[in-house]
Amino acid sequence: MAEFRTCPETGLKIERNAENLIKWNVGIAVALLAVGGLFGLLMALTRWPSVHLLPADFYYRFLTLHGIDALLAWVLFFEMGLIYFTSVVILNSRAVCPRISWLAFGLMLVGGVLINIVVLLGKADVMFTSYVPLRADPLYYIGVILFAVGALIVFILFFANIINARREGAYDGTLPLGTFGLLAASIIGVVTLLHGAVIMIPTLLWSMGILPSLDASVYRLIFWGLGHPSQQINVCAMVAVWYMTAYLVMGAKPVNEKVSRTAFVLYILFINVASEHHLLVDPALSTWHKIVNTSYVMHLAVFASMIHAFCVPASFESTLREKGYTAGAFEWLKKVPWGNPAFSAVALSIVIFGFLGGITGVVFGTEQFNMIRHNTFAIPGHFHGTVVGGTTLAFMGFTYLMLPTIFRRKLILEGWAKAQPYVFGIGVSILSIGMMAAGSFGVPRRHWDITFAGASFPYAFDPSIDVFMTMVGLGGVLAAAGGVMYIVVALGSIFKGEKVA
Amino acid sequence: MALEKPEKDWWKPLTKDERIWIAVALVWMLISFFYMPYAHIAGSQNPPDETYRVSPEQFSSLVDAMVEKYQVGEEQGVPVVHPDPSEPVYLKSSMWEWYPILELEKGKTYRIHLSSVDIQHGFSLLPLNLNLMVLPGYDYVMEITPMESGEYHIVCNEYCGLGHHLMVGKLYVR
Numbered sequence: 158m159a160e161f162r163t164c165p166e167t168g169l170k171i172e173r174n175a176e177n178l179i180k181w182n183v184g185i186a187v188a189l190l191a192v193g194g195l196f197g198l199l200m201a202l203t204r205w206p207s208v209h210l211l212p213a214d215f216y217y218r219f220l221t222l223h224g225i226d227a228l229l230a231w232v233l234f235f236e237m238g239l240i241y242f243t244s245v246v247i248l249n250s251r252a253v254c255p256r257i258s259w260l261a262f263g264l265m266l267v268g269g270v271l272i273n274i275v276v277l278l279g280k281a282d283v284m285f286t287s288y289v290p291l292r293a294d295p296l297y298y299i300g301v302i303l304f305a306v307g308a309l310i311v312f313i314l315f316f317a318n319i320i321n322a323r324r325e326g327a328y329d330g331t332l333p334l335g336t337f338g339l340l341a342a343s344i345i346g347v348v349t350l351l352h353g354a355v356i357m358i359p360t361l362l363w364s365m366g367i368l369p370s371l372d373a374s375v376y377r378l379i380f381w382g383l384g385h386p387s388q389q390i391n392v393c394a395m396v397a398v399w400y401m402t403a404y405l406v407m408g409a410k411p412v413n414e415k416v417s418r419t420a421f422v423l424y425i426l427f428i429n430v431a432s433e434h435h436l437l438v439d440p441a442l443s444t445w446h447k448i449v450n451t452s453y454v455m456h457l458a459v460f461a462s463m464i465h466a467f468c469v470p471a472s473f474e475s476t477l478r479e480k481g482y483t484a485g486a487f488e489w490l491k492k493v494p495w496g497n498p499a500f501s502a503v504a505l506s507i508v509i510f511g512f513l514g515g516i517t518g519v520v521f522g523t524e525q526f527n528m529i530r531h532n533t534f535a536i537p538g539h540f541h542g543t544v545v546g547g548t549t550l551a552f553m554g555f556t557y558l559m560l561p562t563i564f565r566r567k568l569i570l571e572g573w574a575k576a577q578p579y580v581f582g583i584g585v586s587i588l589s590i591g592m593m594a595a596g597s598f599g600v601p602r603r604h605w606d607i608t609f610a611g612a613s614f615p616y617a618f619d620p621s622i623d624v625f626m627t628m629v630g631l632g633g634v635l636a637a638a639g640g641v642m643y644i645v646v647a648l649g650s651i652f653k654g655e656k657v658a
Numbered sequence: 659m660a661l662e663k664p665e666k667d668w669w670k671p672l673t674k675d676e677r678i679w680i681a682v683a684l685v686w687m688l689i690s691f692f693y694m695p696y697a698h699i700a701g702s703q704n705p706p707d708e709t710y711r712v713s714p715e716q717f718s719s720l721v722d723a724m725v726e727k728y729q730v731g732e733e734q735g736v737p738v739v740h741p742d743p744s745e746p747v748y749l750k751s752s753m754w755e756w757y758p759i760l761e762l763e764k765g766k767t768y769r770i771h772l773s774s775v776d777i778q779h780g781f782s783l784l785p786l787n788l789n790l791m792v793l794p795g796y797d798y799v800m801e802i803t804p805m806e807s808g809e810y811h812i813v814c815n816e817y818c819g820l821g822h823h824l825m826v827g828k829l830y831v832r
Contacts, residue, residue: 288816291778291818330663330666373778373796404661415670416672440791440793444698456691460683460687463679464680464683467676528703528705528789531791532789597787599785599786601813602815603817605823607823609823612823612825612826613824616813619785
């Protein structure tokens with residue numbers, strides 16, 4: 158039978174299985190962020206020209222793992238926690254099929270560990286994208302498939318959980334907005350991971366020698382059907398976290414549910430084909446195919462983000478105005494809880510996601526601009542704005558809310574927690590701006606040595622890039638410091654924090 | 659209330675602020691939406707659209723024939739080729755080399771065929787910062803008219819193995 162307890166702070170009925178699933182998924186996510194973040198720091202220190210830390214083989218090997226651990230594993234494990242939180246806990250319901258939930262968790266963990274081992278052994282220096290015909294050991298693809306199957310099971314369990322909650326009468330009427338956001342994420346998740354199956358299974362067979370060859374262009378098309386929409390899972394989950402944090406921290410409710418929900422639906426409808434902006438300077442596809450898919454569809458997904466960018470701050474403002482902070486246009490802005498790390502993380506996440514990640518994404522996704530930015534350092538500059546400054550920072554902030562409600566622990570080192578979103582956010586912003594500035598001079602991404610020492614025809618970049626590459630190094634170190642603060646507070650509170658009744 | 663179910667009638671009309679922002683955002687997106695195809699038709703610098711299938715063997719023999727016919731020199735073991743603008747020009751990428759070194763004439767229009775004979779590479783023409791993907795099995799045709807003479811470099815910007823950072827080629831415009 159399902160065992161429940163009532164959270165004294167939120168009044169939520171929290172079921173034991175769901176609580177444990179969230180604890181383990183979020184706990185592992187934090188641990189993997191520590192690993193992925195360490196690799197990220199090593200990347201920044203290698204691309205910092207005056208440090209140039211790692212040798213070439215370890216640079217490329219750790220870069221592969223930085224993508225796997227920090228982008229895939231940390232973000233997805235945390236999202237699995239969010240799935241149980243929104244489909245079970247906030248519906249005051251129970252987790253269905255706990256055994257299958259744990260099986261999915263195990264598959265993801267085994268897959269993730271397997272990938273790390275295979276790459277560390279030097280058998281899969283193929284980068285996160287593993288573009289064929291660059292070949293990795295079959296175990297690498299098996300790791301990816303195990304991880305993806307685990308995640309797919311959890312996305313499907315999301316639907317099972319909400320259907321069960323309704324059947325058992327845990328809730329009636331409309332889903333809460335937080336759950337609705339994760340519903341959008343889960344729909345995109347299922348579609349995305351099916352793309353993953355379509356391309357990863359043939360790639361596995363090819364790496365085992367069963368399939369003779371795989372077309373490079375077909376791989377890229379379907380891989381990005383997996384690769385970009387999976388970032389839209391992150392966007393949906395992040396936006397849901399923005400709304401949920403606004404409610405938990407200051408009781409802010411969405412100004413208009415219709416607007417916010419419609420924006421989520423736009424994500425579901427339009428992001429999949431828009432992924433073709435990754436292929437704007439590829440051969441094989443015709444230009445009009447690319448234009449229709451990127452121009453037409455991408456901008457409608459961006460439209461959705463612009464709606465949320467209005468609605469979330471509007472909910473802060475209207476809540477504080479109701480509380481009486483009505484002097485002038487901006488009194489409310491002084492009264493938002495800047496010292497609450499959950500809130501400041503979300504506020505910074507909105508700004509960094511929108512201004513550094515979002516705008517540059519729209520620009521680089523344009524046909525003509527793409528030609529002068531594709532595969533330059535500007536591209537990681539863009540996605541460190543979205544995935545690190547946006548999603549990761551929002552999830553860090555949400556951890557501070559989960560620690561007392563789910564882990565039932567008080568935060569240790571509250572002063573560190575308070576400063577952490579600022580340290581991390583500023584570090585990531587410097588890193589991202591440095592990357593984009595260097596990229597505008599043509600500095601390539603995924604490149605160990607831009608002085609080209611030892612090459613037959615070395616090219617000398619404009620000397621001003623040293624400033625920007627140094628920004629990458631310094632920003633990376635600052636972001637890593639913010640990351641360490643987060644991990645110390647999160648893991649420290651989980652193990653050593655004072656127990657909450 | 660993001661954690662609770664909304665009020666019964668949540669399908670509410672929009673307030674004035676919301677209508678204004680949504681209208682602004684939509685118009686803004688529509689401009690972006692139309693501008694990209696417009697720039698493709700009206701602009702003069704777009705990514706190339708011409709592409710063919712080609713096997714690595716076919717492509718290599720086309721490159722070799724061009725090198726044999728138009729070679730004018732050699733640098734670091736890589737032939738320098740001065741091709742005729744009326745004929746197709748080939749540039750081969752492989753781990754970890756751009757082959758051959760092309761010598762083009764200013765103001766003449768060339769059709770440069772790009773392909774890879776092994777794995778994926780990235781063509782990045784510096785300091786112009788013009789970037790295209792080069793895939794095995796595909797011939798990507800770039801029509802180009804050099805406007806400024808000088809020495810250019812071609813850097814690989816798609817990871818292609820341990821020697822990726824050594825893969826730099828050259829291109830001259832005379």
